[in-house]
Amino acid sequence: MKITSIEAIPLAVPFRRPFTFASGQATAADHVLVRITTDDGLVGHGEAPPRPYTYGETASSIVAAVRDLFAPVLVGADPFARERLRADLARTVANNAARGAVDVALWDLVGQACGQPVHVLLGHAADDVAVAHMIGLGTPSEMVADALEMNDRYGVEAFKVKVGRDLAHDLAAVRELRRELGDSVELYADANRGWDADTAVVAARRLADFHVTMLEEPNPADDVLGRRRIVRSSPIPIVGDESTITLGGVARSLVDGDSQAISVKVARTGFTDSAKIVGLCEGLGVSTMVGNQIDGMLGTVASTALACGLRSLARHPVEVTNFLLMTDDVLTEPPSIVDGRAAARQEPGLGVTIDPDKLARYRVDT
Ligand code: MUC
Ligand code: MG
Known part of the structure; x- marks a missing residue:
């Protein structure tokens, strides 16, 4: 199995009310959906929530890190080679939410390929x-x-x-x-x-x-x-x-x-x-x-x-x-x-399905 593409899609979903803590406030889910596709048609997903007041990442920085730094490492690679990929991805310092979402999507793919839930x-x-x-x-x-x-x-x-x-x-x-x-x-x-x-x-x-x-x-x-x-x-x-x-x-x-x-x-x-x-x-x-x-x-x-x-x-x-x-x-x-x-979901991988209409409604890159 080989990775053929990786996308980072910025979303904006309103919150019912702001969430406040000592170091900042979140008012909407400006998360980035990471989608990795393989040559046998599997699609793995991860989600990166940017928290600039904690880690310095923004939705734009996450999209750029996935597109410019991680995609070149991932395209053509086997998602099962997680230790090798981990070392390759770790060559980029920081960008933790971007890398975390990529790792989640890789496990989603591996689970689907094995027919086993991630847990x-x-x-x-x-x-x-x-x-x-x-x-x-x-x-x-x-x-x-x-x-x-x-x-x-x-x-x-x-x-x-x-x-x-x-x-x-x-x-x-x-x-x-x-x-x-x-x-x-x-x-x-x-x-x-x-x-x-x-x-x-x-x-x-x-x-x-x-x-x-x-x-x-x-x-x-x-x-x-x-x-x-x-x-x-x-x-x-x-x-x-x-x-x-x-x-x-x-x-x-x-x-x-x-x-x-x-x-x-x-x-x-x-x-x-x-x-x-x-x-x-x-x-x-x-x-x-x-x-x-x-x-x-x-x-x-x-x-x-x-x-x-x-x-x-x-x-x-x-x-x-x-x-x-x-x-x-x-x-x-x-x-x-x-x-x-x-x-835990009992379906293979993460067991999630993306609703295409909702994705079209909430993505902010079109
Ligand atoms: C927490 O445990 O600190 C608030 C900001 C963030 O990055 O995570 C939350 C919760
Ligand atoms: Mg905490």
Whole structure:
């Protein structure tokens, strides 16, 4: 099997409401659909969500990276040669979302060629996983209303609460969430680097008082000594997310003592490097969990497949609810969440079909 073409198609799908966090705000899904076609007629898909405030990529940079840097490496190659392709693609530094989407599309192709779903190829740890919902910044009552709706409507019982603003405001929101949701739900927090180290040291202790289980990216990890001070004094694990975006970066962060658990995102490390990161962390006794790069529907299907594929990831609730922000998308069948769980698709590859009318409606390159 040989790759004959690779396309990067920019899309624009409106959100129902903006999603806000300490380092930025997303107002629409300006994602890039990556489509790889082979000489035997198979078509694999991946989705790249640009997050300029986190990684510097834009839809235009993703289209250019796929077209100018990755396509010349991929056309003519065998999608099964994933290790060789990984090394070739890694010669381009950064551009993580672009490379992640290419890797997802390659696994989609391999799964289709083998007649196996991706989560089965990865290791088939589970067929479904518990879901976590990420609550964006807002007033305490807005944040509580969001959580209660996800709990009532979808049965979700784990919530990642965005924090990283004025600490009193963040603590008021967490207090309200704990009071309204009760003691049995899991709350964990993500500051997206919004605090300085002194604030974060206090925040970690106060959050633990509300039985918050983990704290993600409390401050910029580049504030090296400040970050280590937070890790040393925190009663709850400090999770690396945007500071741990490559295999080597995860290793360095763990060795240096900057993080104690790792958020793994298929949107930036695809399946191949996500699996390597999980293996590294397993060997070190470090917990991993599937995070969400404000993924669209295709990315959500991929994240669920990753979690169902690998046992360490299947253990913690998986962040796969952000697609609900989208008014629509290009898949014929949206992901579903039932009784707080998301199921892996059982069809070969990712099991997704692109709706041609929706693609024509939402693509912005014509
Ligand atoms: C997260 O976990 O930080 C917000 C920006 C981004 O790139 O990912 C999200 C969620
Ligand atoms: Mg995060």
